[in-house]
Amino acid sequence: MAILVLGGAGYIGSHTVDRLVDRGVDVVVVDSLVTGHRAAVNSKAKFYQGDIADQPFMRDVFKENPAIDAVIHFAAFSLVAESMKKPLKYFDNNTSGMIKLLEVMNEVGVKKIVFSSTAATYGIPEQVPIKESDPQQPINPYGESKLMMEKIMRWSDQAYGIKFIALRYFNVAGAKPDGSIGEDHNPETHLLPIVLQVAAGTREKLQIFGDDYDTPDGTNVRDYVHPFDLADAHILAVDYLRQGHDSTAFNLGSSTGFSNMEILKAAREVTGKPIPAELAPRRPGDPDTLIAASDKARKVLGWKPQFDDIHKIIETAWKWHATHPNGYQDR
């Protein structure tokens, strides 16, 4: 049996490929390299460059690799602010991409898929921690495109028997502990990599977007989870489907919240650098607090995140950023 990883050259995809290869799993990777990095893909995985919406290409990938029985799908755009400006880009790549993929999967008879969903499908939560059964009312096209993917999956399961697990990630941060792969987006918009770029000297200062939120110190509170722990959840989710269980969704988070100021303070402690920061206006579309109730994944999948300490998560990310201040260009 082999697993096809779509978007396996991206941040979370590359960590999952690494983890799978480490466990001796046969891995086939497809990535368009529009945002991913070829150097991030473990050399033991078989790599194809191409777009998941290119059906003749995808048919060939399945044909050349008949051992594939399950797909892990990370190949999507994921920037909230960009999605507000270019919603059609998100619906086209994320939502239409999923439709094209499912058509081919149905044709070739591969009927298991684990895919990246997001906390952004919940919108402004009515309560925290957020449960999987809470209302999903996204407030940006990115979250909407992912919610549409979840809905398309439900009907595809009903009609074609394609079983799915939607994994709704909260905030992902950290890198492989040996510092050999990590987070490299261009442009970078996420809090921790920006903080660490300032620490590494490739960026002048951090801007904190708003300090008048309804939280203890006024800055947004987020729930951070390490990509290795996410990778393990994907592997458990594939096993769960292989055991014949039904489609469902899981939140993936640490169930602990850290404010943006707390992240800055922890990063100063870990790096020993001053990390200059200034207050800036709120960024549109940021809910006050996002914290996952993740007991369902722990109970049902047996998920046991190892990185439960924000300092440890930041240490792994710092090892990557300090040794690769220009990301994969430095490899």
Ligand code: UDP
């Ligand atoms: N943030 C910030 N400055 C930055 C980038 C992000 O203050 O340069 C804040 C952002 O407003 C949010 C938190 O950091 O409150 C996490 O944002 P990020 O983009 O990392 O993840 P998101 O929560 O959007 O998935």
